[in-house]
Amino acid sequence: MAGVNPYIRKVEAVRTDRPFTVTFVDEETGATTEVRVDATLPLGRLGLEGSLLDIAEAAGVEINHSCGGVCACSTCHVYVTAGGKTCPPATEDEEDQLDKAPALTTDSRLACQCVPDGTQDLTVRIPKWNRNQVKEGHH
Ligand code: FES
Numbered sequence: 302m303a304g305v306n307p308y309i310r311k312v313e314a315v316r317t318d319r320p321f322t323v324t325f326v327d328e329e330t331g332a333t334t335e336v337r338v339d340a341t342l343p344l345g346r347l348g349l350e351g352s353l354l355d356i357a358e359a360a361g362v363e364i365n366h367s368c369g370g371v372c373a374c375s376t377c378h379v380y381v382t383a384g385g386k387t388c389p390p391a392t393e394d395e396e397d398q399l400d401k402a403p404a405l406t407t408d409s410r411l412a413c414q415c416v417p418d419g420t421q422d423l424t425v426r427i428p429k430w431n432r433n434q435v436k437e438g439h440h
Contacts, residue, residue, distance in 0.1 A: 306371035313361065319419035322339070323353065325362045329429045336360040348413025353425055354378060357412065365431045370413035375402035377412040386422030388415045408436060 315372060320339035327333075336342070348354035348370030354377050357364045368374040375398045381388065385408060391399065395414045406427075417423055422425055 306377065307371055314325050316439045321417065321419045322422040323356050323417070324345075324422070324424045325357060326426045327359075327422065328426055334362050336362070338417075348377070351417050352413050353381070353405040353410070353415045353417070353423075354412035358417075362427075364412050364427055366413060369431065372398055372411060372414050373401060375411065376431065378402040378405075378409060379412045380406060380408040380426040380428065381410050381415065382424045382426055384417065385410065385415075387417045387419070387421045387423065391415075401424075404428065 318340060320337060323338060323388045325334045332437065336359075337350075338357055342356065342359045344351050344355050344359055346355060347358040347366065350366055352370070354366055354370050364379065365376040366374075367376040369376070372394050378399065388410065391410060391414065395411050398411055399409055402409065412425070
């Protein structure tokens with residue numbers, strides 16, 4: 302069961318049953334993982350249900366998530382380089398956390414708060430520094 306942060310406004314994200322693909326690109330290794338998101342993917346375990354972090358977790362793709370996916374850190378910062386418009390805009394709470402993340406770009410999102418609506422495939426780059434944090438075991 303995914304955690305909930307009672308101190309933030311709930312994100313109005315709509316999950317869809319329309320199948321789509323998320324391609325995760327690990328900037329450290331260059332590895333690419335294509336994940337088909339459909340009714341068989343076990344979601345609802347981490348971050349907002351159907352979020353990029355939830356999808357990554359279900360597919361075995363590692364993204365750091367120190368706060369457990371409740372919008373209380375910035376360690377799940379990723380770059381949504383394609384299909385980002387299919388996610389609702391970042392809330393003020395997400396923006397506040399993103400402000401603390403390194404190397405922000407216009408593609409920056411918190412993976413645990415970004416829930417695609419399934420109308421388009423996405424490409425998500427996992428920054429090098431995120432992967433290093435996972436390896437070094439920072440929590
Ligand atoms: S895991 Fe902490 S904000 Fe996403």
